Amino acid sequence: xxxxxxxxxxxxYEHPTRHAADKSIAQLHAEVAKGAxxxxxxTKDDVDGYFCAGDAPGLGGLTMAxxxxxxxxxxxxxxxxxxxxxxxxxxxVEAIAAGQCSVALITLAGRPKAEGxxxxxxxxxxxxxxxxxxxxxxxxxxVVNMYAMAAMRHMHEYGTTSEQLAWIKVAASHHAQHNEHxxxxxxxxxxxxxxxxxxxxPLHRLDCCVISDGGGALVVVSPEIAAxxxxxxxxxxxxxxxxxxxQGGQVDLTYTGARWSGPRAFxxxxxxxxDMDYVSIxxxxxxxxxxxxxxxxFCEKGAGGAFVADGNLISGVGKxxxxxxxxxxxxNHPNNRGGMTKVIEAVRQLRHEAHPKVQVPDCTLALAHGxxxxxxxxxxxxxxxxxxxxx
Amino acid sequence: xxxxxxxxxxxxxxxxxxxxxxxTANGQLLIGHCNTCNAVHYYPRSLCPGCFxxxxxWVPSSGKGTIYSYSVMRRAPVPYAIAYVTLDxxxxxxTNLVDCDFDALAIGQKxxxxxxxxxxxxxxPLFKPSDG
Numbered sequence: 353x354x355x356x357x358x359x360x361x362x363x364x365y366e367h368p369t370r371h372a373a374d375k376s377i378a379q380l381h382a383e384v385a386k387g388a389x390x391x392x393x394x395t396k397d398d399v400d401g402y403f404c405a406g407d408a409p410g411l412g413g414l415t416m417a418x419x420x421x422x423x424x425x426x427x428x429x430x431x432x433x434x435x436x437x438x439x440x441x442x443x444x445v446e447a448i449a450a451g452q453c454s455v456a457l458i459t460l461a462g463r464p465k466a467e468g469x470x471x472x473x474x475x476x477x478x479x480x481x482x483x484x485x486x487x488x489x490x491x492x493x494x495v496v497n498m499y500a501m502a503a504m505r506h507m508h509e510y511g512t513t514s515e516q517l518a519w520i521k522v523a524a525s526h527h528a529q530h531n532e533h534x535x536x537x538x539x540x541x542x543x544x545x546x547x548x549x550x551x552x553x554p555l556h557r558l559d560c561c562v563i564s565d566g567g568g569a570l571v572v573v574s575p576e577i578a579a580x581x582x583x584x585x586x587x588x589x590x591x592x593x594x595x596x597x598x599q600g601g602q603v604d605l606t607y608t609g610a611r612w613s614g615p616r617a618f619x620x621x622x623x624x625x626x627d628m629d630y631v632s633i634x635x636x637x638x639x640x641x642x643x644x645x646x647x648x649x650f651c652e653k654g655a656g657g658a659f660v661a662d663g664n665l666i667s668g669v670g671k672x673x674x675x676x677x678x679x680x681x682x683x684n685h686p687n688n689r690g691g692m693t694k695v696i697e698a699v700r701q702l703r704h705e706a707h708p709k710v711q712v713p714d715c716t717l718a719l720a721h722g723x724x725x726x727x728x729x730x731x732x733x734x735x736x737x738x739x740x741x742x743x
Numbered sequence: 744x745x746x747x748x749x750x751x752x753x754x755x756x757x758x759x760x761x762x763x764x765x766x767t768a769n770g771q772l773l774i775g776h777c778n779t780c781n782a783v784h785y786y787p788r789s790l791c792p793g794c795f796x797x798x799x800x801w802v803p804s805s806g807k808g809t810i811y812s813y814s815v816m817r818r819a820p821v822p823y824a825i826a827y828v829t830l831d832x833x834x835x836x837x838t839n840l841v842d843c844d845f846d847a848l849a850i851g852q853k854x855x856x857x858x859x860x861x862x863x864x865x866x867x868p869l870f871k872p873s874d875g
Contacts, residue, residue, distance in 0.1 A: 473816075473818055473819065477755075480755035480757075481757065483757060483759070483760075483786070483788065484786060485754075485755050486754040486755050486756045486757065486760050486763075486764075486786075487754070487760075487763075487785075487786040487836075487837065488837050489752075489754065489755065490751050490752055490753070490754040490861065490867060491825055491837055491838055491839050492816060492819070492823055492825055492839070493825060493837065494816065496816070496818075497814045497816045497825045498825075500814035501812040501813060501814045501825065501826070501827060502812070504812045504813065504814055504850065505811065505812040505850065508812070508850045508851075549817075549818070550817045550818075551816075551817060551818045552814045552815065552816045552817060552818065553814050553815045553817070554814075555814075598835075599792070600775075600782075600784030600785065600791075600792040600793060600834070601774075601783070601784050601785035601786075601833075601834030601835050601836065602834070602835070603811060603827050603829075603835035605811075605812055605827070
């Protein structure tokens, strides 16, 4: 089968570092850019579109274009937290289709570990002028306890258990053991997860992702450029984005923006969840994966607990292999923004370049999903459907 | 584990939100009410996020509600219970639960408005389990 694609992902690169004490943020952006361009077989002089988000230093895209000496005719600095880079893939496809550019570079980098950031356990202030901040910050909303409230409500409405959530970490750990760069390489059990220290009820330490420095980059190109780059390019078959917020106080924490971004992406690709051979699902916490899988339609709303249990997400064991690099839960969550690495591992799977122990046989169609902001307040969701060159 | 008394940091207040904090000093929690579409919203703001009307009043809540969800932040110097409470008026607000046994909290539990002190002397809306 040969599906049409408006653009291709020709290059990907995940920085091998997880602790970048001796590198600047700009330097990390440049290193991942260089890596992804080399992977694509292109040079920085081929780049005519640049995409980055809130992690880029200074004036963002302007500052980084100057640092790297880019001469671009299209720039996009859409900021939706950790989902930004998945949004950028969709925007790059549209920009290429509209003739705005033909080689789009997307970068992410940061060093929260080197900077000693209390990522999950201290409230994060996005600025005193933000209209919500006076009504929220004083109550101590952290990344962990806001996601914990989503988990608590999901358990209340659907009977989801801590043991079911733990299976998500277990699956990630089975994959991470084969990744030499992963922060956590030990295989863990359900008991290990539920017996790890409680951070904020009902989320335990092992329900949380790792904190890591580093970054990643993607190169999205036109079909004409892809035709001259060999057979490793991956098709972007569909993309969808959505936002979800508190809607003036009509709060529902049991679903995410994936409820809308997923169908938009599947509709564009003319595919369904059942067609996917592999999925990369944003995994800031175990509950993030569970709600997202339901929202994307891999199971009914509320049935996520049963769906993820008993190894169903483990490559070679279950029906839906996910995050075969170990994901954010075990491998890498650069700058607290996991959308980038979700796309990268999906591309590895479609190129059949994942670790042999986790490679999905005949992997042809894959999904990558990003979540940004907070599931407990306001969030950006983005989904891309990707296909191998034989898709 | 029981909630400990604590003094809260000061909430940053925009010019727009000043009257919210003036009202808390008088024991009131204000929510937004739209005179055009009759819907309520939280946090209160200059226009209705439902219909975009600027004919909005900031009105006192009854102070009664139920716990929509909560989580006890165990890994904090002083553990605390963050919560979303759905007010009887129909909006859900972010808050802390105080004067309670953390281990006896439950979704659906009835709660009542109370107030805590901030470092700068503001009255901060909080909720505690209702008696009976």
